[in-house]
Amino acid sequence: MNAVFARPRAMTEQKTHYCPGCTHGIIHRMVAEVIDELGIREDTVGVAPVGCAVFLYNYLDIDMQESAHGRAPAVATGIKRVLPDRIVFTYQGDGDLASIGTAEIIHAAARGENITTVFVNNAIYGMTGGQMAPTTLPGQFTSTSKAGRNTQSAGFPIRVSEMLATLEGATYISRVSVHNPAHVIRAKKALLKAFTVQKQGLGFSMVEVLSTCPTNWGLKPTEALAWLEEKMIPYYPLDEVKNRLEV
Amino acid sequence: MRTLMKGNEAIGEAAVRAGCRCFFGYPITPQNEIPEYLSGRLPEAGGVFLQAESEIAAINMVFGAAGAGARVMTSSSGPGISLKQEGISFLAGAELPCVIVNIMRGGPGLGSIQPGQADYFQATRGGGHGDYRTIVLAPCSVQEMVDFTYWAFELADRYRSPVLVLADGVLGQLMEPVTLPPELKPDNGNKPWATTGCRGRKRNVIKSLYLNPEELEAHNKKLQEKFGLMQREVNRAEKYRVEDAETVLVAFGISARISMAAVEAVREEGIKAGLLRPITLWPFPEGILQSSLPKAKKVLVVEMSAGQMVEDVKLTVSGKLPVYFYGRTGGLLPSAEEIQTQIKLLEVKVSERSLCQA
Amino acid sequence: MAKTGWVIFAEEQCKGCELCINACPKKLIFLTERLNQSGYPVVGATETDKCTGCAMCYLMCPDLAIKVERWTVP
Incomplete structure (x- = not known):
């Protein structure tokens, strides 16, 4: 046997609470694999968000803290400043990071805080039942934009990666997707780079992962992957948005 | 050796001497000398000073640092402390130790930058959402700013709980000679629950979320037992001439200092007045207050608010004595003369309670 | 040099989302009628x-x- 693909060491045995086909599970697994590959499981402290990924600490077999809604980058800053030789990361959804926690993520990036953020963008508030998010696409139906997001009254979705890339303190920012195996492989590489940036002490790194919410999008999981590819990627182009040090 | 120090700076120095090497804050008057002092002192001592983007970010940085095992502090004033309440509730829920200083100003809203004491309710009732309390210490001199800040770190670690130091703009700006305590070495050890990376042990998780109602109730019971323990173990107040006092004043912080002068003055005129100064505002020193009323006929509460601590005094006195209130708001201090007048009014008009009974 | 593989499903973990079915280039995976x-x-x-x-x-x-x-x- 030359290869085994199985549950990474950094994941617990616990079955996730996610809806069928929700791609959070794929992203969790990639984070755990990166932790294993870098050999940092015992030196890592993760910060869980509020939202669907609130129970991240049940699934990753590492030290973790919860944080209030949107505050994960501030909590991570507190941890990292006390323990600069540990690897500290946040895992946040788009409601958490791009709405209630906008200030925290911008300033963590601006300070060049040596942390990594895994930003899961599924264009909706999942945990609370599918309300409009700052990332909801124009015309997208949600439980608080029943006629589709009206940009006249609700404004436009935020491209967080491009916005943060303008900040000097941001070292590595990449937007990836998990809608097919090839993109999952690319996403994993981006995560590995982001954690490596931190390990080398090079400053703030973030990977925005386009993700699905089949339940609240009202689609079958396989249809949701197609929707992501057709609708989300044109608005949120996949790119290494910033790689200041050519890592 | 005694050193002349400003109240706010004294808090900063006391924190460093208590082994605190971590401060996260945001500028707001009248507490700015605390971050200003620590922005120089902490890096010098090998510590972390970070001016956060907001009060909310600052308290959440405190959350992270406390969870990582550090002795950590933040400071602010009314409007900023209101913003921090979310984080304080999370700190209490997750049982993380830290010290929070509130140099009170006038409220509500933006209020003023003059001194006030109207954050008493917010401080002693938890302040944020959910069932929790925090220990609240009320200094009345620069020396006590030092001593109580130092003590606050010890209490925070002992009970794994946020501890508030509740002072006001006068004490923050006041300069007095102080004796500084010995410098403790920063010790992040002996916190086996801290999230420091799970080397050689099972992973630690710091959280306040329990979706299972039975689990959350058990967590709440555990917290309530801890608050009960605090109530039994942490009770401090200063008695001043209460043994024969017929009028017992109750005041904390700067109001207590002024009230003490008023007691002195009316004693000169033969009026038997005394003062009880609560030092721990929560737990409220009920037993000490009850034992301060052997000859009391009435109680007068003096605050720089529209009347907040007076409710705890009434609960403690439990209808056995009339409880009166005198307060100033808006950033104004009650003068010793005003308080003397109130004491004398009570002497002559004790039957006409409607005049000023709270 | 040929490659050969072996796939094992942990049925209790499966939520029947079918993402693996579409991903298999050989179309070897299908949804059974078994419920976990x-x-x-x-x-x-x-x-x-x-x-x-x-x-x-x-x-x-x-x-x-x-x-x-x-x-x-x-």
């Missing part, structure tokens, strides 16, 4: 001798319900 204890229909594989161990199914499974072993046959 959580009430989800679980996936199974057919003609497993054709599995190359490419692990595309593993990559797309959100529930760590798939383990893939791969051998290189000289």
Whole structure:
């Protein structure tokens, strides 16, 4: 046997609470694999968000803290400043990071805080039942934009990666997707780079992962992957948005 | 050796001497000398000073640092402390130790930058959402700013709980000679629950979320037992001439200092007045207050608010004595003369309670 | 040098989302009529001798319900 693909060491045995086909599970697994590959499981402290990924600490077999809604980058800053030789990361959804926690993520990036953020963008508030998010696409139906997001009254979705890339303190920012195996492989590489940036002490790194919410999008999981590819990627182009040090 | 120090700076120095090497804050008057002092002192001592983007970010940085095992502090004033309440509730829920200083100003809203004491309710009732309390210490001199800040770190670690130091703009700006305590070495050890990376042990998780109602109730019971323990173990107040006092004043912080002068003055005129100064505002020193009323006929509460601590005094006195209130708001201090007048009014008009009974 | 693989499904972890079905380049995975204890229909594989161990199914499974072993046959 030359290869085994199985549950990474950094994941617990616990079955996730996610809806069928929700791609959070794929992203969790990639984070755990990166932790294993870098050999940092015992030196890592993760910060869980509020939202669907609130129970991240049940699934990753590492030290973790919860944080209030949107505050994960501030909590991570507190941890990292006390323990600069540990690897500290946040895992946040788009409601958490791009709405209630906008200030925290911008300033963590601006300070060049040596942390990594895994930003899961599924264009909706999942945990609370599918309300409009700052990332909801124009015309997208949600439980608080029943006629589709009206940009006249609700404004436009935020491209967080491009916005943060303008900040000097941001070292590595990449937007990836998990809608097919090839993109999952690319996403994993981006995560590995982001954690490596931190390990080398090079400053703030973030990977925005386009993700699905089949339940609240009202689609079958396989249809949701197609929707992501057709609708989300044109608005949120996949790119290494910033790689200041050519890592 | 005694050193002349400003109240706010004294808090900063006391924190460093208590082994605190971590401060996260945001500028707001009248507490700015605390971050200003620590922005120089902490890096010098090998510590972390970070001016956060907001009060909310600052308290959440405190959350992270406390969870990582550090002795950590933040400071602010009314409007900023209101913003921090979310984080304080999370700190209490997750049982993380830290010290929070509130140099009170006038409220509500933006209020003023003059001194006030109207954050008493917010401080002693938890302040944020959910069932929790925090220990609240009320200094009345620069020396006590030092001593109580130092003590606050010890209490925070002992009970794994946020501890508030509740002072006001006068004490923050006041300069007095102080004796500084010995410098403790920063010790992040002996916190086996801290999230420091799970080397050689099972992973630690710091959280306040329990979706299972039975689990959350058990967590709440555990917290309530801890608050009960605090109530039994942490009770401090200063008695001043209460043994024969017929009028017992109750005041904390700067109001207590002024009230003490008023007691002195009316004693000169033969009026038997005394003062009880609560030092721990929560737990409220009920037993000490009850034992301060052997000859009391009435109680007068003096605050720089529209009347907040007076409710705890009434609960403690439990209808056995009339409880009166005198307060100033808006950033104004009650003068010793005003308080003397109130004491004398009570002497002559004790039957006409409607005049000023709270 | 040919590749051959072996895929194992942890049926109790499976939520029947079908992401692995679409991911399999050989179309070997299908949804069975078996329900697991959580009430989800679980996936199974057919003609497993054709599995190359490419692990595309593993990559797309959100529930760590798939383990893939791969051998290189000289």
